[in-house]
Amino acid sequence: xxxxxxxxxVAQPKRSRVRRSKIASYLVLTLGAIVVLFPLYMAIVSSxxxxxxxxxxxxxxxxxxPQWKNYGDAxxxxxxxxxxxxxxxQTLEIVVGSVxxxxxxxxxxxxxxxxxKKIIWALILATLLIPFEVTIVTNYxxxxxxxxxxxxxxxxxxxxASAVGIFLLRQAFxxxxxxxxxxxxxxxxxxxxxxxxxxxxxxxxxxxxxxxIAVLGAWNQYLWxxxxxxxxxxxxxLQIGLKxxxxxxxxxxxxxxxxxxIASIPMLILMVVFNRQLVRSLxxxxxx
Amino acid sequence: MTVRRxxxxxxxxxxxxxxxxxxxxxxxxxxxxFKNFTLFLYHAPPYPGLPSKWAGxxxxxxxxxxxxxxxxxxxxxxxxxxxxxxxxxxxxxLAVAAHQKLKGMAIYRTIFATTAVSSVAVAAIVFGTFxxxxxxxxxxxxxxxxPTILQNPTWAMFAMAIIGLWxxxxxxxxxxxxxxxxxxxxxxxxxKLDGASPAKAFxxxxxxxxxxxxxxVFTVGVIAAMFTFGQMDLLVGPGAASAVHVNTLxxxxxxxxxxxxxxxxxxxxxxxLFILTAIVTLVNFRFLERRVNYDA
Numbered sequence: 001x002x003x004x005x006x007x008x009x010v011a012q013p014k015r016s017r018v019r020r021s022k023i024a025s026y027l028v029l030t031l032g033a034i035v036v037l038f039p040l041y042m043a044i045v046s047s048x049x050x051x052x053x054x055x056x057x058x059x060x061x062x063x064x065x066p067q068w069k070n071y072g073d074a075x076x077x078x079x080x081x082x083x084x085x086x087x088x089x090q091t092l093e094i095v096v097g098s099v100x101x102x103x104x105x106x107x108x109x110x111x112x113x114x115x116x117k118k119i120i121w122a123l124i125l126a127t128l129l130i131p132f133e134v135t136i137v138t139n140y141x142x143x144x145x146x147x148x149x150x151x152x153x154x155x156x157x158x159x160x161a162s163a164v165g166i167f168l169l170r171q172a173f174x175x176x177x178x179x180x181x182x183x184x185x186x187x188x189x190x191x192x193x194x195x196x197x198x199x200x201x202x203x204x205x206x207x208x209x210x211x212x213i214a215v216l217g218a219w220n221q222y223l224w225x226x227x228x229x230x231x232x233x234x235x236x237x238l239q240i241g242l243k244x245x246x247x248x249x250x251x252x253x254x255x256x257x258x259x260x261x262i263a264s265i266p267m268l269i270l271m272v273v274f275n276r277q278l279v280r281s282l283x284x285x286x287x288x
Numbered sequence: 289m290t291v292r293r294x295x296x297x298x299x300x301x302x303x304x305x306x307x308x309x310x311x312x313x314x315x316x317x318x319x320x321x322f323k324n325f326t327l328f329l330y331h332a333p334p335y336p337g338l339p340s341k342w343a344g345x346x347x348x349x350x351x352x353x354x355x356x357x358x359x360x361x362x363x364x365x366x367x368x369x370x371x372x373x374x375x376x377x378x379x380x381x382l383a384v385a386a387h388q389k390l391k392g393m394a395i396y397r398t399i400f401a402t403t404a405v406s407s408v409a410v411a412a413i414v415f416g417t418f419x420x421x422x423x424x425x426x427x428x429x430x431x432x433x434x435p436t437i438l439q440n441p442t443w444a445m446f447a448m449a450i451i452g453l454w455x456x457x458x459x460x461x462x463x464x465x466x467x468x469x470x471x472x473x474x475x476x477x478x479x480k481l482d483g484a485s486p487a488k489a490f491x492x493x494x495x496x497x498x499x500x501x502x503x504x505v506f507t508v509g510v511i512a513a514m515f516t517f518g519q520m521d522l523l524v525g526p527g528a529a530s531a532v533h534v535n536t537l538x539x540x541x542x543x544x545x546x547x548x549x550x551x552x553x554x555x556x557x558x559x560x561l562f563i564l565t566a567i568v569t570l571v572n573f574r575f576l577e578r579r580v581n582y583d584a
Binding site: 025029033037039042102104112115123132133138160166222239240253268275279282 | 298299301302303305306308309310311312313314315316317318319320321323324327378381382385386388390396397398399400401402403404405406407408409410413414415416417418420422423424425427428454457458459462463465466486511515517518521522538541542544545546551554555558559561562565566
């Protein structure tokens with residue numbers, strides 16, 4: 001800001017007002033940050049305490065002798081090593097599946113004319129209105145009647161298509177200027193070659209945004225893995241593993257909290273690294 | 289290749305590309321959604337394998353007038369009322385405070401976003417552990433934990449709501465931040481030049497311009513809240529949930545699929561819950577439409 005002496009009489013109270021509002025902002029934000037972070041901080045601290053220290057009064061706000069053993073116990077005794085691997089596999093399958101089917105469908109809708117195009121599009125949009133929770137009665141029967149039950153596919157196949165993904169990527173494909181496609185046709189480039197070589201690289205930002213939200217959604221899933229893996233330890237995901245860890249009282253709360261920390265680290269890293277993509281995908285097209 | 293043949297091969301290609309997504313969405317969303325409307329007409333057989341008995345609409349009306357359903361409805365509505373308005377308000381306040389070119393804003397943004405990426409299981413474990421009287425935190429703060437919060441019919445729902453609120457603040461903050469960034473800078477500047485105080489500018493300019501975002505965050509929050517059951521399952525469980533009034537409708541659907549399988553009743557609750565969310569969305573839309581300023 002350049003100081004303008006001629007209006008200093010007017011500017012003075014205004015500047016102090018600006019300063020006051022700055023201080024107020026920092027106060028609000030810091031208070032909010034403390035409230036938001038305190039539970040996480042206490043979880044991390046307590047994950048490094050012995051059972052006796054956790055019950056101590058006044059509570060400990062730092063670990064005097066970090067019990068890294070809790071993490072080992074969560075991994076081995078609590079089987080989080082298996083569950084972590086299952087979650088990685090589950091997330092990978094869902095993300096690869098839903099990204100591919102969305103890319104294909106979105107590309108077809110943006111590029112070609114085909115019969116029943118409008119009806120099929122309406123059908124896809126309509127699925128946005130159906131919450132997964134109201135479909136579990138039949139989905140559970142469907143999956144139980146196939147040989148998918150008892151494999152990782154039972155956890156992932158129902159989520160390998162996404163109306164949100166199709167919607168976001170279709171808009172991205174439609175934004176590609178028509179001349180680019182015409183030029184590739186003149187060069188004798190077939191539609192699938194155009195798709196992989198030209199179109200997909202051009203929609204990379206939207207693809208990244210959708211991938212991030214697909215990872216987040218898959219990793220944090222609770223209802224469907226709960227239905228399928230409560231009694232199936234071999235395919236249990238990390239989220240459901242936390243539940244079993246929590247209900248097994250022999251482990252101690254330090255171990256349970258160590259499990260919670262382990263389960264949240266991958267998503268925290270994802271958020272820090274891909275913050276922009278995350279925000280873009282969460283806000284979707286809904287906010288101008 | 290003739291033009292017509294090329295057209296035809298493109299049509300086949302297009303249908304082939306659309307097919308995987310359409311088949312999956314049909315099998316796992318559209319079909320099971322409509323299947324509810326046949327399932328809810330039949331009583332589940334007393335033993336699996338026996339034929340289902342026709343019930344007609346009576347099963348639906350019996351279900352939605354039963355005490356357990358009405359308790360579930362109360363729990364669902366109470367949870368939504370406790371979480372959404374406060375979450376919308378706090379997200380807005382934090383987003384407005386962070387919407388300034390000040391030092392360190394990126395750090396604050398990251399901090400608030402952490403709650404949006406935390407799973408319900410993580411949030412429930414973190415909060416649930418501290419609500420446990422075995423731990424020293426609550427007694428030290430002078431909060432009576434006998435009976436424990438999670439076993440207390442009055443306070444259990446508040447515990448559930450705090451967990452949901454903590455998770456929702458992050459999303460609310462992210463959505464409002466994006467909304468604020470998309471506001472026309474000139475209008476806000478003009479208000480400042482006109483000598484409007486920050487408070488006045490906020491209520492007469494920012495809020496009206498932001499009304500589509502407020503409406504959106506509110507709707508997203510209500511729909512998410514109405515399907516909540518994760519923390520209830522993790523911290524209370526199907527056995528005790530109704531005793532402490534946290535047996536939400538979404539949780540009841542789960543119970544009728546797994547713990548006491550009854551597809552007919554599960555379908556009835558699914559339909560009722562779907563209708564409720566549809567109504568809420570519609571009412572939200574109608575009610576807010578008139579006040580919402582979409583010209584921004």
